[in-house]
Amino acid sequence: MAFFFLDAYYIDMNTHDINILREWLGDKGIITNERQCAPYAQGWRGNTGKCAAVLRPTSTKDVSRIISYCARRKIHLIPQSGNTGLVEGSIPDDSGTQAILSLDRMNEVKDIDPANRSVCVQAGTRVSALNNTLEKYGLFFPIDISADPCIGGMIATNTGGARYMKYRGVREHLLGIKVVLANKHGSIIDAMIPLHKNNTGLDIKQLFIGTGGIFGVITEASLLLAQLPKQIATALLIPRDKNDMNELLISLEQKCGQSLSAFEGMSGNAIRAALKHSPSLTNPFGTDEIPNYAILIEITYDWEKREGQQSLDDELKLILEEVWKDSRTPLDNALVGAPEKLWALRHALSEGVQKSGNRLFAFDISFKRGDVMRFISFMEEMLANEYPELTICDFGHIGDGAVHFNLVLKKNSRKTKKKEYESELRSLVTDIVVNNYGGSFSAEHGIGRKNQKFYDLYTPEEIKAVTRAIKGAVAPIDIGAIKI
Amino acid sequence: MAFFFLDAYYIDMNTHDINILREWLGDKGIITNERQCAPYAQGWRGNTGKCAAVLRPTSTKDVSRIISYCARRKIHLIPQSGNTGLVEGSIPDDSGTQAILSLDRMNEVKDIDPANRSVCVQAGTRVSALNNTLEKYGLFFPIDISADPCIGGMIATNTGGARYMKYRGVREHLLGIKVVLANKHGSIIDAMIPLHKNNTGLDIKQLFIGTGGIFGVITEASLLLAQLPKQIATALLIPRDKNDMNELLISLEQKCGQSLSAFEGMSGNAIRAALKHSPSLTNPFGTDEIPNYAILIEITYDWEKREGQQSLDDELKLILEEVWKDSRTPLDNALVGAPEKLWALRHALSEGVQKSGNRLFAFDISFKRGDVMRFISFMEEMLANEYPELTICDFGHIGDGAVHFNLVLKKNSRKTKKKEYESELRSLVTDIVVNNYGGSFSAEHGIGRKNQKFYDLYTPEEIKAVTRAIKGAVAPIDIGAIKI
Structure with a gap:
C-alpha cells in the first residue's frame, strides 16, 4: 500500500466529472440540481452549506470508485448518512465545490442472527428502520436519541444518548465494520467479523468510531444487539x-x-x-x-x-x-x-429550547459526574452577572456526567447577532469546561465544523500529532468536514 | 514529531548500558543476575526465555527514558506487568539479548472517585490488589479471570474473562490512559481524562488495547468501575x-x-x-x-x-x-x-487440564455463538478418527461464543513430542476455526509469540497494511514479543 499527501486545495467538479460519475452511478446516483441538492446541504440546526453535487452510491465498490476518482480529481467529499448531526459534520461548506457522498441508498438490513444477538446493516439504514425490523426477535440496537440518525453517522459520531448508563454507546455495540479508506485507491477494509470476543491485534474499526469520516467512509456494520426490556x-x-x-x-x-x-x-x-x-x-x-x-x-x-x-x-x-x-x-x-x-x-x-428565544448557543459538554452540578451553579452565577440577556436551558445525561448546556438569547434582548458575540461566548464557556473542570467540549455530538476551533485549541499536541501521523499514513485524502 | 524506522536486528546490552541504566533507576531498578531474572523470563505455561536484564522503572518519565535510550542502543524491550499471559506476549525470546521492561514497581492506586465510579491505577497494579482497595466503596473492576494479572497487561491483552456477558471486557472499562510511545523520543501521551462520555476525535487509547505493547508501554490507566453485585x-x-x-x-x-x-x-x-x-x-x-x-x-x-x-x-x-x-x-x-x-x-x-496428560495443546478460540457447539461436535468426530491419542478437555465462555479448546495428549500415548506434531495440529485446528467457521484464533488471550504465525496467516492483508502503516508512523521502534 502506498500513501501520498494531497494539498488542501480542491478544484470544482466540471461537466466531465458529472458525466463520468453519472455513467457509473446511474441517473438516481447523482444529483446536481440545486433545489434537489438543498436538503442534503442543510444541517439539522438550520445551518446551510452548498454542494457541487450529491453522489448516491449503492455499493461499497461504488463508494471506493468515487473516493478514488475524486482523489485524483481533487474533489473534496463530505460523507453523509442521516444528516441529523448537530455539529456540521455532514454538510458541505459554503464554497459550492464540495460534493456530498450520501449513503441514503445503502440501507439494507441483513444477517439477523438472534443466537449471536447480531445483525449486519448498511451504513444508510435509519436506526428506527433497523429497530422496527428487529422487534419481532425481541432485540434492538439500544442507542436512544431524540433524532433518527443512520448507522454510518452514528458510528462516525459515536452516538451515546439517553440510555447510555445501562447500554453504553455505539463503540460498545460495533462488532465489525466495512469501510473505504480515504486514500487514492479507495481501499476497501472488510472487518465484518461478528464475534463477541476477538483479540487478534489492532482493532481497526476503532479508527472510524467518533472520527467524523476523516479516515474513510463506513459502508457496512455488524452490530451487537440487546434484549428488548x-x-x-x-x-x-x-x-x-x-x-x-x-x-x-x-x-x-x-x-x-x-x-x-x-x-x-x-x-x-x-x-x-x-x-x-x-x-x-x-x-x-x-x-x-x-x-x-x-x-x-x-x-x-x-x-x-x-x-x-x-x-x-x-x-x-x-x-x-x-x-x-x-x-x-x-x-x-x-x-x-x-x-x-x-x-x-x-x-x-x-x-x-431551539425555538424558545432569539438565538440558541448550544454546548454538548461532559464532566466527571461529581462536577456537572458544580459547573452549572458556577455558570448560573457568572452568567446572571455578566450575560443577563441569556437564559440557561440545560438538560441532559447527568448519569453520564454529560449535559446539553443551552444558552438562549432572550427574545427581548437588544444584543446584536454579531458573530463576535457568539464566538466570545463559545470560547468563554468552553474554556471554563475544559480548563477549570477538566471536562470535554464534545460529550457525544462529535467534532464537526462547529467544534473545529475547540479541537484545535484543546487537543493535546501529542495527541494531534499521533492522529495526523495516522491520517497521513493510512488515509491521506482530505475528506469530511473537519481537519485534524 | 519525526519518525524513523529501525532495522529489526538488535545488539546486546553491554556493561556500559547496564551502568547507565543503574544510575537512572537505582539498584532496585535493574536486575542482571541470571537467577533473579529467571522468574521474569518464564511464562505462565512454563515456556522460558532468556533476558539480558530486567528494568524496573518507578515512573512514566523513567519508562520514557528507558525507551529512548534502548531505541538509540538498539536494545529490544519486552514490556511486562503481571506476566500471567498465556501466549508468550510478555517474555523474551531465548536469544538473551532482549531486556524486560517490568512495571512491577509501578502499582499505585489513586484518585478513587465513587461519584464518578472511576479510579486511576499504575500499570503494575494487580487486579486483586485494586479490587481489595475498592471493596469498601462497593465498587470493583469487573473483569473475572482465573489468574491475577496486572492492569497494564490486561489492557495490552484486552482481557475478557468469565463475566463478560454482563460486564464486557477491559476495552469497555478504560476511560483514560498514559502511555509511552515506541519511538526514539519515548514520547509520553497523557490521555488520562476520566470522562464517561468524551467524543473529541480519535480515541487514542484504542491503539494500545489488545495490541501487546507494540505501539508503546502503558504506564497508567483510568478505569470505569462497576457496583459490586x-x-x-x-x-x-x-x-x-x-x-x-x-x-x-x-x-x-x-x-x-x-x-x-x-x-x-x-x-x-x-x-x-x-x-x-x-x-x-x-x-x-x-x-x-x-x-x-x-x-x-x-x-x-x-x-x-x-x-x-x-x-x-x-x-x-x-x-x-x-x-x-x-x-x-x-x-x-x-x-x-x-x-x-x-x-x-x-x-x-x-x-x-494443564496437568492431566503428557502434553497440552491449548486453543483460545471464538465463534458466532451459534457455531461453538457445532465446531466441538465436528472436532470430536474428526479427532476420534484421526488423532485418537488426544482427549478434548474443553471449557469456556460459551455465552460469548468463546471456548478454551484444550487437546491433551494421553499419558500412555506413544506419540513423540516432536515439534512437527504440535505444529501440524495447531495449524489444522486453527484452519478449521478460521476458514470453516469464520471464527477467531484468539478470543481473549491476544497474539503473543505463540500466535504470531496465525496472525501472519489469517489477518487480511489490508488490515496488516494499515496496522504496519500506523506502527511506522507513530511507534516505529520494535518492541514487545510480536511483529505486525
Missing part, C-alpha cells in the same frame, strides 16, 4: 436542591445498579420551552408550578414480571421511599409512571 | 444434549437479560482433570457419574433483596423450572447454589 418504570424526581443531584444518583445506582437505565436532568427552563413549543405534550406537573429542576429516571428489567413479584412501578416506589427517607438524598417530590409522556417531554426539549 | 445465584446445569446449548443460552438470556452474568461450559473431561489435580475441590456431582457436559450459570443483581422479595436462589429455581418445562431447551438436571464451590471448580479447570 420487558419491564420499564419511569419516575420524575424533584430534588430539594439540585446540588444534591450527585448523592441522589449514587444512592439510586446503589439501589438499582445496571437496571438504572436513565438519569436525565431537565431544567425548569427547558421544560417550559418544550411545553410552550409542543402543545400536545402533557405537563407532568399539572397546574403546579414547574420546578427549578427535575430528573427523569428509568429502570428497566430485561425479564417479564415473575409470579408473585410486584410490578416494577411498585418496586420503584419502594426504592424512592427508601431514597426519600435517606437524609443524604433529599427529594421534594417524585411522580412514578407515565413513561411515554415523560419521554415525549424529554425528547421534545431539544427542539423546544 | 449484591445478590448472586449460581447453578450447574446438565443439558440433555450439549448440542441444545444454544437454545438454553437464548432461553436464559430472554428470561434474565443482562443479569445473566456467566454461562460457562465445562466438559466432563475438564471437570475430571480439575478434581483429580486439586483434591480440595468439591465434586458437585457427589458420587454420581460426572456428566459429559455441564454449564455453570450465574445471575447477579446489583441491588439488595427488597422487602417481600424471594431470594435470588429461589428466583433462579423458578427460572430453571420454566426452562425445564420448555421442550426446546431440554435440561437433564440443575443444581442451584454453592457459588464458591462451583467457581472454585471453574477456575481450577485451566490448571487441572
Whole structure:
C-alpha cells in the first residue's frame, strides 16, 4: 500500500466529472440540481452549506470508485448518512465545490442472527428502520436519541444518548465494520467479523468510531444487539436542591445498579420551552408550578414480571421511599409512571429550547459526574452577572456526567447577532469546561465544523500529532468536514 | 514529531548500558543476575526465555527514558506487568539479548472517585490488589479471570474473562490512559481524562488495547468501575444434549437479560482433570457419574433483596423450572447454589487440564455463538478418527461464543513430542476455526509469540497494511514479543 499527501486545495467538479460519475452511478446516483441538492446541504440546526453535487452510491465498490476518482480529481467529499448531526459534520461548506457522498441508498438490513444477538446493516439504514425490523426477535440496537440518525453517522459520531448508563454507546455495540479508506485507491477494509470476543491485534474499526469520516467512509456494520426490556418504570424526581443531584444518583445506582437505565436532568427552563413549543405534550406537573429542576429516571428489567413479584412501578416506589427517607438524598417530590409522556417531554426539549428565544448557543459538554452540578451553579452565577440577556436551558445525561448546556438569547434582548458575540461566548464557556473542570467540549455530538476551533485549541499536541501521523499514513485524502 | 524506522536486528546490552541504566533507576531498578531474572523470563505455561536484564522503572518519565535510550542502543524491550499471559506476549525470546521492561514497581492506586465510579491505577497494579482497595466503596473492576494479572497487561491483552456477558471486557472499562510511545523520543501521551462520555476525535487509547505493547508501554490507566453485585445465584446445569446449548443460552438470556452474568461450559473431561489435580475441590456431582457436559450459570443483581422479595436462589429455581418445562431447551438436571464451590471448580479447570496428560495443546478460540457447539461436535468426530491419542478437555465462555479448546495428549500415548506434531495440529485446528467457521484464533488471550504465525496467516492483508502503516508512523521502534 502506498500513501501520498494531497494539498488542501480542491478544484470544482466540471461537466466531465458529472458525466463520468453519472455513467457509473446511474441517473438516481447523482444529483446536481440545486433545489434537489438543498436538503442534503442543510444541517439539522438550520445551518446551510452548498454542494457541487450529491453522489448516491449503492455499493461499497461504488463508494471506493468515487473516493478514488475524486482523489485524483481533487474533489473534496463530505460523507453523509442521516444528516441529523448537530455539529456540521455532514454538510458541505459554503464554497459550492464540495460534493456530498450520501449513503441514503445503502440501507439494507441483513444477517439477523438472534443466537449471536447480531445483525449486519448498511451504513444508510435509519436506526428506527433497523429497530422496527428487529422487534419481532425481541432485540434492538439500544442507542436512544431524540433524532433518527443512520448507522454510518452514528458510528462516525459515536452516538451515546439517553440510555447510555445501562447500554453504553455505539463503540460498545460495533462488532465489525466495512469501510473505504480515504486514500487514492479507495481501499476497501472488510472487518465484518461478528464475534463477541476477538483479540487478534489492532482493532481497526476503532479508527472510524467518533472520527467524523476523516479516515474513510463506513459502508457496512455488524452490530451487537440487546434484549428488548420487558419491564420499564419511569419516575420524575424533584430534588430539594439540585446540588444534591450527585448523592441522589449514587444512592439510586446503589439501589438499582445496571437496571438504572436513565438519569436525565431537565431544567425548569427547558421544560417550559418544550411545553410552550409542543402543545400536545402533557405537563407532568399539572397546574403546579414547574420546578427549578427535575430528573427523569428509568429502570428497566430485561425479564417479564415473575409470579408473585410486584410490578416494577411498585418496586420503584419502594426504592424512592427508601431514597426519600435517606437524609443524604433529599427529594421534594417524585411522580412514578407515565413513561411515554415523560419521554415525549424529554425528547421534545431539544427542539423546544431551539425555538424558545432569539438565538440558541448550544454546548454538548461532559464532566466527571461529581462536577456537572458544580459547573452549572458556577455558570448560573457568572452568567446572571455578566450575560443577563441569556437564559440557561440545560438538560441532559447527568448519569453520564454529560449535559446539553443551552444558552438562549432572550427574545427581548437588544444584543446584536454579531458573530463576535457568539464566538466570545463559545470560547468563554468552553474554556471554563475544559480548563477549570477538566471536562470535554464534545460529550457525544462529535467534532464537526462547529467544534473545529475547540479541537484545535484543546487537543493535546501529542495527541494531534499521533492522529495526523495516522491520517497521513493510512488515509491521506482530505475528506469530511473537519481537519485534524 | 519525526519518525524513523529501525532495522529489526538488535545488539546486546553491554556493561556500559547496564551502568547507565543503574544510575537512572537505582539498584532496585535493574536486575542482571541470571537467577533473579529467571522468574521474569518464564511464562505462565512454563515456556522460558532468556533476558539480558530486567528494568524496573518507578515512573512514566523513567519508562520514557528507558525507551529512548534502548531505541538509540538498539536494545529490544519486552514490556511486562503481571506476566500471567498465556501466549508468550510478555517474555523474551531465548536469544538473551532482549531486556524486560517490568512495571512491577509501578502499582499505585489513586484518585478513587465513587461519584464518578472511576479510579486511576499504575500499570503494575494487580487486579486483586485494586479490587481489595475498592471493596469498601462497593465498587470493583469487573473483569473475572482465573489468574491475577496486572492492569497494564490486561489492557495490552484486552482481557475478557468469565463475566463478560454482563460486564464486557477491559476495552469497555478504560476511560483514560498514559502511555509511552515506541519511538526514539519515548514520547509520553497523557490521555488520562476520566470522562464517561468524551467524543473529541480519535480515541487514542484504542491503539494500545489488545495490541501487546507494540505501539508503546502503558504506564497508567483510568478505569470505569462497576457496583459490586449484591445478590448472586449460581447453578450447574446438565443439558440433555450439549448440542441444545444454544437454545438454553437464548432461553436464559430472554428470561434474565443482562443479569445473566456467566454461562460457562465445562466438559466432563475438564471437570475430571480439575478434581483429580486439586483434591480440595468439591465434586458437585457427589458420587454420581460426572456428566459429559455441564454449564455453570450465574445471575447477579446489583441491588439488595427488597422487602417481600424471594431470594435470588429461589428466583433462579423458578427460572430453571420454566426452562425445564420448555421442550426446546431440554435440561437433564440443575443444581442451584454453592457459588464458591462451583467457581472454585471453574477456575481450577485451566490448571487441572494443564496437568492431566503428557502434553497440552491449548486453543483460545471464538465463534458466532451459534457455531461453538457445532465446531466441538465436528472436532470430536474428526479427532476420534484421526488423532485418537488426544482427549478434548474443553471449557469456556460459551455465552460469548468463546471456548478454551484444550487437546491433551494421553499419558500412555506413544506419540513423540516432536515439534512437527504440535505444529501440524495447531495449524489444522486453527484452519478449521478460521476458514470453516469464520471464527477467531484468539478470543481473549491476544497474539503473543505463540500466535504470531496465525496472525501472519489469517489477518487480511489490508488490515496488516494499515496496522504496519500506523506502527511506522507513530511507534516505529520494535518492541514487545510480536511483529505486525
